[in-house]
Amino acid sequence: MDGRGRALDNVFVERLWRTLKYEDIYLRAYDSPTALERGLGSYIDFYNTERPHTALDQKTPAEVHWAHMPET
Template structure:
């Protein structure tokens, strides 16, 4: 979650000079749409969150030193 908020701040909020709450709201809606539908995520094997959600599972990962 912290990484998501950092991305939101640095790639959306800090780059624009929103003058009104309406502008901010519209900007956030646009960024969230981009973030979920078009932006590739390294932690999701370079897929979008929407692609992972539609597939119904997270990408397979090998976990080192997992204790069962």
């Protein structure tokens, strides 16, 4: 870390990787890189569209994101 506040820059990414490992990778024990890639794609879709987040007042990231988009 070479600047002030740099240690905090990784907090969100570290939390995501922890969640991925404990809720998907460790439970499924993928047997090939192809299966891992497919599984992670499915989990990330689930994480963004179906899994409620405490920090987002039990909403999904997709709900929060699209709520702030102007209607066309």
